[in-house]
Amino acid sequence: MITSLKYFQVTTLIEKQYKYIHSLENEFKILYGKEVINREGYSYLKNYPLISSYAHFIYVWFFPVFLILISSMKIIKDYPGTFWDFHFLLSIIIFFGVLASTIFYVIFQKYKR
Numbered sequence: 268m269i270t271s272l273k274y275f276q277v278t279t280l281i282e283k284q285y286k287y288i289h290s291l292e293n294e295f296k297i298l299y300g301k302e303v304i305n306r307e308g309y310s311y312l313k314n315y316p317l318i319s320s321y322a323h324f325i326y327v328w329f330f331p332v333f334l335i336l337i338s339s340m341k342i343i344k345d346y347p348g349t350f351w352d353f354h355f356l357l358s359i360i361i362f363f364g365v366l367a368s369t370i371f372y373v374i375f376q377k378y379k380r
Contacts, residue, residue: 275368275371279375282376291304334365338366339362
């Protein structure tokens with residue numbers, strides 16, 4: 268859970284920084300009447316390679332869904348017949364932490380623009 272949460276946190280932070288840098292570029296362009304700063308990413312987005320689209324799909328959609336499916340299968344497989352088993356309750360709590368952080372990450376990725 269901690270690893271997936273940390274990955275989602277770092278990815279979200281990077282995405283927010285890109286948005287901030289892009290807004291600064293626009294401010295400089297308005298202020299000076301020309302492009303003062305033009306990062307590589309701006310022109311890169313215009314010609315987004317197919318492999319980057321594929322990698323984006325894998326990291327933003329496939330891995331989170333796969334993580335939820337694998338976690339769900341583990342919970343179902345490890346069900347001891349009662350909810351009052353300590354280890355099973357701990358697994359359920361961790362599962363819901365992973366589920367919540369994954370859902371929030373996917374929502375952020377979908378609605379960040």
